[in-house]
Amino acid sequence: MNSPESGSSSDIAKHGLKEMGYKQELTRTRGLFHILFNRTLFSAFGLAAPFATGLIGGGPATLIWGWVLTSIATQPLALSLAEICSKYPTSAGMPYWCFRLTSSKRRLLASWINGWLTMVGVWTISLSVTFGTAQILVAGINIFQQTWDAQPWQTYLVFVGVTVFSTLVGVLFNKLLPTIDIICAAWTALGVIVILVCLSVKAAAGRHPASFALGNFDPSASGWSPGWTFFIGLLPVTYTYAAIGMVASMAEEVHNPAVQLPLALAWLVPIGFVIGVIYLLPIMFTLPDITTLLNVHGGQPIGVLFELVMGSKAGGFGVWFIVFGIGIFCGISISCAASRATWSFARDSAIPLSWVFSKVIRSVxxxxxxxxxxxxSLVIQLLLGLLFLGSSVAFNAFVGVASTCLGASYIMPIALSLIDRRETIRDAPFSLGDRLGWFLNVWAVLWTMLEIVLYCMPAVIPVTKNTMNYASVVFVGFGLISAIWYLINGRKNYKGPPNFKEDQNKNAQQELANKSEQE
Known part of the structure; x- marks a missing residue:
């Protein structure tokens, strides 16, 4: 029988998982390209769903140069996460990393806090994707029914349909998900090229010079000062990269996670940047009147935008369908990742009824x-989606909460590693080195802290109950729930992630101590 060292990459990964305290329960069916394609397709969707906020935040200059700035500024975060992930490649992700990277006195609390940040983040980022896809679907219907102003309850029902569909695909066709990842990557790559060609050729709403497409900046729609308007307009581009750390939640289904996950994280931003540029440029050079787009029913201008640029309803619908398809693929992918993160945290007995939600069953x-x-995950999304019935800007709140929680969960292990002087991760397989590692880690923490502030700001002023960004309210609400559950159950029963190797060492030391006493 082969040892783990001489066996397949999956055997080695299984052995490594056992050393981290977990047993292999999910099947390893994914490789580098599945994970990479699973996330790079978010570029076009992430830029399309909150597109109106980018227009409010200054328009073309904000979207184009904000995309460049954010891509450059986010790469250190991706590399920092890749380094830690290479040493601890488990679906437990950031909560496990915090547990291993801090002192024994603080590790339980750090792991608990990070775990709940991660949970709220993955639930709301999944919600934002399926809700955004529902809004895009409504925008597609408006191409042919322009007088129809979808009521909040109607949009909510569309959202329910998209969310349930995304979940059912993941549950019933789990074995096909790696293939679906490849299909959606092909759909996205070909789709953005088709959008580039079609918009550039038709340009029925007119063409703009480079001075407009790359330099037009109008802060009047937001009410903020020009400088702050630019940062408010970064919501679409920063949202696009909000889920990069969720790659870790798929670790226990990857053949060689210690190698393939860090590579995927390292390449997500560069590949996503290229896709985003190909998607944005033709839109900026053929952009219809911005005021018209901002006055569209439902606040989602994508359908009207494509119709105006293509010069016909059929042409607009054809281009719209590409973006809608990307949204559906994103919904399937993000729902899958959210379920894995939920399952792994339940496996550590950190949520109510953990023994129920940590079960793995054999699908059809x-x-x-x-x-x-x-x-x-589905039920929580459907319940949170009810907020839309009371707020027409709920989507920005979902995006804000998701990005805030995930951003905070990403920088916690990085900050803990810095406090530890990066000692624990010096032997990480994907090492950033001492000097470069320090620089990239510090940059990642500071940039993400700035993003967290932006996510909680309203897009326009003066602020009303309908334009208020409720991200901070939802964030505080979940914080109270996690704190109350910690006081009721967590402080007594939460032991943190298992630490198999460390426990073995402690047991061995205890046995030696007992023998010494007997002698």
Whole structure:
């Protein structure tokens, strides 16, 4: 029988997972390209769903140069996460990293806080994707029914349909998800090229010079000062990269996670940047009247934008369908990742009824699926989606909460590593080195802290109950829930992620101590 060292990459990964305290429960069916394609397709969707906020935040100059700035500024975060992930490649992700990177006195609390930040983040980022896709679907219907002003309850029902569909695909066709990742990557790559060609050729709403497409900046729609308007307009571009750390939640389904996950993280931003540029440039050079786009029913201008640029309803619908398809693929992918993160945190006995939500069952296609975690994630999304019935800007709140929580969960292990003088991760397989590592880690923490502030700001002033950004309210609400649950249950029963190797060492030391006493 082969040892783990001489076996396949999956055997080695299984052995490494055991050393981190977990047993292999999910099937390893993914490689580098599956994980990479699983996330790079978010570029076009992330720029399309909150597109109106980019227009409010200054227009073309904000979207184009904000995309360049954010891509450059986010790469240190991706590399910092890649380094830690290479040493601890488990679906437990950031909560496990915090547990391993801080002192024994603080590790339980650090892991608990990070775990709940991660949970709220993955639930709301999944919600934002499916809700954004629902709004895009409504925008597509408006191409042919321009007088129809969808009521909040109607948009909510569309959202329910998109969310349930995304969940059912993941549950019933789990074995096919790696193939779906490849299909969606092909759809996205070909789709943005088709958008580039079609918009550039038709340009029925007129063409703009480079001075407009790359330099037009109008802060009047936001009410903020010009400088702050630019940063408010970064919401679409920063949102696009908000889910990069969720790559870790798929670790236990990757053949060689210690190698493939860090590579995926390292390349996500560069590849996503290229896709985003190909998508944005033709839109900026053929952009219709911005005032018209901002006055569209429902606040989602993508459908009207494509119709005006293509010069016909059929042409606009054809281009719109590409973006809608990307949204559906994103919904399937992000729902899958959210279920894995939920399952892994339940596995550590950190959420109510953990024994229920940590179960893995055999799906109809014969593969292992964390069904109950899928259901929990679905139910929470549907409940939070009800907020839309009371706020027409709920989507920005969902984006803000998701990005805030995930951003905070990403920088916690990085900051803990810096406090530890990067000692624990010096032997990481994907090492950034001492000098470069320090610089990239500090940059990642500072940039993400700035983003967190932006996510909580309203897009326009003066602020009313309908334009208020409720991200901070939802964030505080979940914070109170996690704190109350910690006082009720967590402080007594939460032991943190298992630490198999460390426990073995402690047991061995205890045995030696007992023998010494007996002698």
């Amino acid at each position: 296609d014969g593969s292992e699926v964390p069904l109950n975690a899928y259901i929990l």
